[in-house]
Structure formats: structure tokens, C-alpha cells
Amino acid sequence: MARSPAPARPASGSAAVPHRDLFTLDSPLHGEIRGERSLMAFPFFALSKNAWMKPLTYDHATVSIEVRPSASGVATIYDKEIVLYIASLMAAKLEAGEHVEQDFIFTAHDLFSVTGSNHSARSYNRLSEALERLQGTQIKTNIEAGGEGEEGFFSWLSEAKLHYSRTKSGERRLKAVKVRLCDWLFRAILLDRHVLDYAAAYFQLGPIERRIYEVARSTCEEELDLDLATFRLQIGYQNPLSNFRAALKQIVATDGIPDYHLELVEGDAGGAAEEGAPRRGRRAPQSRVVITPRPQPGESALSTTRAILESTESGESIDADPADADSPTPAD
Known part of the structure; x- marks a missing residue:
């Protein structure tokens, strides 16, 4: 997967400061896209590209999920790309032994490069809409995270901001995206560590x-x-x-x-x-x-080799290919 050149990072240790400078970036992502197992197994997102305004419910076996839309609708499976990207940043930092917080700051350019989106103005507009849905969608579930359960509703992002500057001509230029991951998902990744990698082709699927x-x-x-x-x-x-x-x-x-x-x-x-x-x-x-x-x-070849070795050790004979039935058997 193509990556954009890594921006200069500040000296190590700055990530441990509780209130980081805005542009101490957590991007670019190093490593694969990963996701928390519960978010993979259960339907938390609408299967739609357009606004989905109806509540979603799941109640099966021991798991219950209720998802309520905001004024802009329920977060969609395409909005989930942002959640996966954030989870991947967090998992990579944990794997590297770095300190992690619930606040993440990244560039839209790296997000688009990782997920395969183009870098058009329309993509930046969609990013703003997706962040709004992720912050506005309300989720309630009995799935515990980090050994704790939650009563009541939460949002995927408790904070989501686009920080920009203006050029001399007055045009807005996006500098960074700042989000705060919800407690539930943060605990699940930090404490449960049930994180699985995704196939690179995932973002090309419907x-x-x-x-x-x-x-x-x-x-x-x-x-x-x-x-x-x-x-x-x-x-x-x-x-x-x-x-x-x-x-x-x-x-x-x-x-x-x-x-x-x-x-x-x-x-x-x-x-x-x-x-x-x-x-x-x-x-x-x-x-x-x-x-x-x-x-x-x-x-397949490995399985065949293993079967031959196991049969040889046990003294069993291996069936020959029928095409070799008339071939002479070499002398011992």
C-alpha cells in the first residue's frame, strides 16, 4: 500500500505530554490497517453510501446493539474507514511500546492514501461529513470493553475537528484532523488487544x-x-x-x-x-x-509433505499416483 512521505516528527517523548502541540502528528500510519474484533463481528454501521436516517438494532444470543442516527444520519460503513485508521494508528503505537492517549492528530492526505481515496476537494468534503456522523451517531451495547461495561449511549468520536489555515488568496487549506476516540473503543484496543489486520483489498469492496x-x-x-x-x-x-x-x-x-x-x-x-x-x-x-x-x-504442498512425514514415521504406506502403478519399484 502506497504511503506518503513521513512528515518530520518531534523528539521522542513528546507524545507523553498530556496536552500535545496541535501538529505533533500521529500520522503517517506505519503498518497495516487493523480493527477491533467486536467492530468486525457485529453490525455497528449502516451499509449505505447515502444518509441512513433509521435506527439500527441487533439483538441475538447474548449481544445487543442499538444505534441512533444524528441529524445527518447513522455513521456508515464508509465512515468506518476513519475509525479503522485511528485504531490502526493506536495499535501501531502500542506495538512500538509508545504511550497512547485518546486524542489523535493526523493528516487527511495520509488517511486518503491508506484507504485508497482520491485527494480531490470532494473527498475533503466527505471527510467533514463523515466526522460529523461519527461524532453524532449514538451507540448503546452490552458488549464489555477492557473488563468494563457501559450503561447509556456513546459516540465513536467525542471530539472531531478540522484545523486549517488560509492562503494569501483567502483559500482554506486543511492542516490536520484532530479526534478524540470514545472510551469504549479506546479501552477495547488498549486493554483487550483483540485487534485483527485487514486485507489490503478491503477498501475496494462494496x-x-x-x-x-x-x-x-x-x-x-x-x-x-x-x-x-x-x-x-x-x-x-x-x-x-x-x-x-x-x-x-x-x-x-x-x-x-x-x-x-x-x-x-x-x-x-x-x-x-x-x-x-x-x-x-x-x-x-x-x-x-x-x-x-x-x-x-x-x-497444499505443506500439507502433503506433513502427511508423508507423519505416515513415514508411523510406518504406513503412501498410495502411489495411479499413473505410476506399472512403474518398477527401486530396490532397497
């Missing part, structure tokens, strides 16, 4: 594909097998189940989820059973979603 990748990355070790209705709930898809099935069919056809293979096992083709419509007679089987990790390069 909204549903991004959530499928996140759910797979955070929950799938060998295989994830869920009925379609439960999977829709986990993804956070708000439209009817029939629409979700149609969207999944297209995603399955392209097979473009990084590191994971997605399969839709059809049950009731009409979808009436999953939608809750009354039916007579025996209930048709539900459609299911199966996700499996893709084999990594060299994994």
Missing part, C-alpha cells in the same frame, strides 16, 4: 462484501455455517431477505471476498419460510451460507 469479510475474519477459523436469516442479521442488512439472497448470489458468482470463499446453499427457493409467511405441510429447509478460508499459497 458495503455488503466489506461486512462479509469482517464477519469471516473475526469469526471463521475453519468454517462458518449460518442460516440465511441469521447471517443477514450478522451482516446488518436492513432490506428484505429476498433482496439479501439476490445480493449474495451475485457476490458468490464473483467470488471476490479476500481470503475467504462464500457459498450459498439453497433451501427454500421462494424464501417464504425464512420471511415468516405461513405455510402448510412440512417446512422447507432454510438456505444456508457457508464460508471457508481460502488455502494460502504453499499450504
Whole structure:
């Protein structure tokens, strides 16, 4: 992933000062994009590019989430890029043994370079809108962070400011972005350390594909097998189940989820059973979603070598290739 040249940093130790100078930057990001596991596993963000004005809810098993919109809507999966970038800055600092605070100061240029956004004026306008939604969206959840729970609502960012200067012609020039990360997420990263890296191709995915990748990355070790209705709930898809099935069919056809293979096992083709419509007679089987990790390069050869070694040690014979059945066996 391309990085912009690193700006000059002040002497080490300045990050430990409680009130840092505004332009003691935490950017550029060194390392990969990473995210907190709970934010990957559960639907905290709207799957939309446009303003989503309806509340989001998730209540399944032992986890409950309620997300309320601000006047500008619920924070979207694209606004989440900023949260991931901040989490990555924090994780990198912790990994380097540096002191971390809840305030982060970075350049929009580095954010755009990391997430693959262009550096147009429209991107800067979208950044301002995204920060507003992240600060205005209200979240309530029973998921604990850092061994503590919270009653009531919080916002992803308790503070978000764009600092700029003016040129001689009076044009505004953005100098830095300053944000304050919420207590809940700060504790989760600092104390729980349940942080996972993201595939570089994540930012090229559509909204549903991004959530499928996140759910797979955070929950799938060998295989994830869920009925379609439960999977829709986990993804956070708000439209009817029939629409979700149609969207999944297209995603399955392209097979473009990084590191994971997605399969839709059809049950009731009409979808009436999953939608809750009354039916007579025996209930048709539900459609299911199966996700499996893709084999990594060299994994197959490694497995074969391991099997040969284990069989040799145990004295078992290895089946020969059928094409070699008539080949002479070398003498001992």
C-alpha cells in the first residue's frame, strides 16, 4: 500500500505530554490497517453510501446493539474507514511500546492514501461529513470493553475537528484532523488487544462484501455455517431477505471476498419460510451460507509433505499416483 512521505516528527517523548502541540502528528500510519474484533463481528454501521436516517438494532444470543442516527444520519460503513485508521494508528503505537492517549492528530492526505481515496476537494468534503456522523451517531451495547461495561449511549468520536489555515488568496487549506476516540473503543484496543489486520483489498469492496469479510475474519477459523436469516442479521442488512439472497448470489458468482470463499446453499427457493409467511405441510429447509478460508499459497504442498512425514514415521504406506502403478519399484 502506497504511503506518503513521513512528515518530520518531534523528539521522542513528546507524545507523553498530556496536552500535545496541535501538529505533533500521529500520522503517517506505519503498518497495516487493523480493527477491533467486536467492530468486525457485529453490525455497528449502516451499509449505505447515502444518509441512513433509521435506527439500527441487533439483538441475538447474548449481544445487543442499538444505534441512533444524528441529524445527518447513522455513521456508515464508509465512515468506518476513519475509525479503522485511528485504531490502526493506536495499535501501531502500542506495538512500538509508545504511550497512547485518546486524542489523535493526523493528516487527511495520509488517511486518503491508506484507504485508497482520491485527494480531490470532494473527498475533503466527505471527510467533514463523515466526522460529523461519527461524532453524532449514538451507540448503546452490552458488549464489555477492557473488563468494563457501559450503561447509556456513546459516540465513536467525542471530539472531531478540522484545523486549517488560509492562503494569501483567502483559500482554506486543511492542516490536520484532530479526534478524540470514545472510551469504549479506546479501552477495547488498549486493554483487550483483540485487534485483527485487514486485507489490503478491503477498501475496494462494496458495503455488503466489506461486512462479509469482517464477519469471516473475526469469526471463521475453519468454517462458518449460518442460516440465511441469521447471517443477514450478522451482516446488518436492513432490506428484505429476498433482496439479501439476490445480493449474495451475485457476490458468490464473483467470488471476490479476500481470503475467504462464500457459498450459498439453497433451501427454500421462494424464501417464504425464512420471511415468516405461513405455510402448510412440512417446512422447507432454510438456505444456508457457508464460508471457508481460502488455502494460502504453499499450504497444499505443506500439507502433503506433513502427511508423508507423519505416515513415514508411523510406518504406513503412501498410495502411489495411479499413473505410476506399472512403474518398477527401486530396490532397497
